[in-house]
Amino acid sequence: RISIKDLYREPDLFLNQTISVEGWVRTLRVSKNFGFIEINDGTFFNNLQIVFDENLNNFQEVAKLTLSSALHVEGTLVKSLGAKQLFELKASVIEIIGLSEPDYPLQKKRHSFEYLRTIAHLRPRTNTFSAVFRLRSTLAFAIHKFFQEKGFVYVHTPIITGSDCEGAGEMFRVSTLDYEQLPKNPQGQVDFGEDFFGKETNLTVSGQLAVETYSMAFKNVYTFGPTFRAENSNTARHAAEFWMIEPEMAFADLKDNMHLAEELLKYLIREMLENLPDEMAFFNSFIDKALSDRLVQVLNADFARITYTEAIQLLQKSGIKFEYPVAWGQDLHTEQERALTEQIFKKPVFVTDYPKEIKAFYMRLNDDGKTVAAMDLLVPGVGEIIGGSQREERLEILENRMSQLGLNHQDYWWYLDTRKYGGTPHAGFGLGFERAIMYLTGMTNIRDVISFPRTPKNAEF
Numbered sequence: 001r002i003s004i005k006d007l008y009r010e011p012d013l014f015l016n017q018t019i020s021v022e023g024w025v026r027t028l029r030v031s032k033n034f035g036f037i038e039i040n041d042g043t044f045f046n047n048l049q050i051v052f053d054e055n056l057n058n059f060q061e062v063a064k065l066t067l068s069s070a071l072h073v074e075g076t077l078v079k080s081l082g083a084k085q086l087f088e089l090k091a092s093v094i095e096i097i098g099l100s101e102p103d104y105p106l107q108k109k110r111h112s113f114e115y116l117r118t119i120a121h122l123r124p125r126t127n128t129f130s131a132v133f134r135l136r137s138t139l140a141f142a143i144h145k146f147f148q149e150k151g152f153v154y155v156h157t158p159i160i161t162g163s164d165c166e167g168a169g170e171m172f173r174v175s176t177l178d179y180e181q182l183p184k185n186p187q188g189q190v191d192f193g194e195d196f197f198g199k200e201t202n203l204t205v206s207g208q209l210a211v212e213t214y215s216m217a218f219k220n221v222y223t224f225g226p227t228f229r230a231e232n233s234n235t236a237r238h239a240a241e242f243w244m245i246e247p248e249m250a251f252a253d254l255k256d257n258m259h260l261a262e263e264l265l266k267y268l269i270r271e272m273l274e275n276l277p278d279e280m281a282f283f284n285s286f287i288d289k290a291l292s293d294r295l296v297q298v299l300n301a302d303f304a305r306i307t308y309t310e311a312i313q314l315l316q317k318s319g320i321k322f323e324y325p326v327a328w329g330q331d332l333h334t335e336q337e338r339a340l341t342e343q344i345f346k347k348p349v350f351v352t353d354y355p356k357e358i359k360a361f362y363m364r365l366n367d368d369g370k371t372v373a374a375m376d377l378l379v380p381g382v383g384e385i386i387g388g389s390q391r392e393e394r395l396e397i398l399e400n401r402m403s404q405l406g407l408n409h410q411d412y413w414w415y416l417d418t419r420k421y422g423g424t425p426h427a428g429f430g431l432g433f434e435r436a437i438m439y440l441t442g443m444t445n446i447r448d449v450i451s452f453p454r455t456p457k458n459a460e461f
């Protein structure tokens with residue numbers, strides 16, 4: 001049994017040999033006494049053409065095959081006379097393993113991405129989604145390779161947590177009890193004592209706090225797993241369930257952090273250009289004609305590095321009309337992030353040192369007392385793909401900040417311990433995996449780069 005990938009890689013090895021393959025019918029053309037079937041077995045982009053004729057003992061059944069039927073085929077690999085392919089399989093046996101019903105939804109035409117989302121369980125059988133999800137798999141592995149080659153330790157951080165890392169309150173609650181039934185104390189706060197964990201818990205929004213504690217043991221660590229946010233924003237770049245890559249380095253500052261982020265992104269681009277030629281060719285022809293050129297340019301230039309304050313000044317001076325006001329103290333709106341990367345710098349841009357009020361509690365306070373050592377990486381077409389920072393390692397300043405924000409210190413006692421017992425400067429970031437894939441492929445909707453997207457009012461499948 002040969003995979004179609006093997007055949008395309010080294011056809012000479014199999015020419016004029018008897019081989020067997022299995023796969024699903026992608027196209028079928030039948031004349032009176034012969035026919036052609038293209039099958040795909042999922043291992044490779046291209047189909048294999050099967051030629052058959054009346055000599056098959058089940059010729060009548062084969063002639064009536066439906067799209068997506070599963071087959072086992074035996075035959076001889078021969079040079080093809082057709083212009084479309086170099087070789088084809090002259091079938092001696094075609095065994096019908098699973099006959100597809102005639103109402104198979106993926107008929108031979110281009111379907112819209114919107115329609116394909118409604119059949120997310122079938123869309124991996126199309127060329128676009130085959131390319132997207134093969135690339136996603138390769139990139140996930142490349143991310144592990146990148147960190148493992150550097151000696152980073154992979155930490156599995158918990159999915160169910162008792163704290164809100166980002167302090168944005170956008171969490172999915174985890175409970176065995178009906179929220180309405182839980183008793184309330186005289187102040188009106190819900191008492192979770194009767195609940196499974198005996199306290200309020202939620203699906204993690206970020207593995208950062210947990211992975212930070214491991215960085216104080218292993219120095220360089222990373223976590224890579226699913227994260228969850230109940231953000232009710234129905235945009236093309238927000239999902240309620242998405243994957244995040246979060247490295248954390250002890251004895252490191254914001255510069256080290258930016259260096260690592262830039263290295264990681266360039267590593268992934270190189271991986272794609274070197275190891276995914278067929279997928280890249282597909283994206284270049286059907287999704288974004290300038291993709292490879294753009295990625296090569298990114299490889300060959302340093303990312304821009306500016307402070308938030310400089311970004312505000314640049315945007316104000318740009319003469320670009322924005323829908324939302326550009327003012328120091330306001331978070332950058334998507335339109336402004338895109339202006340920075342698409343019009344002003346025309347490449348990825350690190351924006352650092354944001355006002356503390358618009359960033360999370362754990363970021364290190366700068367000497368000006370107003371900004372924190374934050375970094376966002378903005379890229380053309382998508383906007384923010386990375387959020388990170390140097391962490392506040394000074395216990396007193398961290399505790400002050402938590403008090404100002406009304407965070408209960410007892411809930412974070414274990415986090416604060418890392419500052420008490422040999423705390424060091426440290427830094428890390430979170431790369432949104434789906435946003436990275438969008439950027440690296442030119443796909444424009446997050447729903448089309450994750451297998452079964454979870455978005456507001458949508459948890460089908």
Ligand code: 4AD
Nearest residue numbers: 206208238239242246385386387388428429430432
């Ligand atoms: O900027 P964020 O919120 O940073 C953190 O969570 C930090 N704790 C990470 C760290 O320092 N270890 O999220 C990081 C990235 C964003 O830049 C974005 O790429 C992605 O996660 N992200 C989302 N992706 C898809 N859907 C959403 N709703 C996302 N929210 C954040």
Ligand code: MG
Nearest residue numbers: 376384386387
């Ligand atoms: Mg962010």
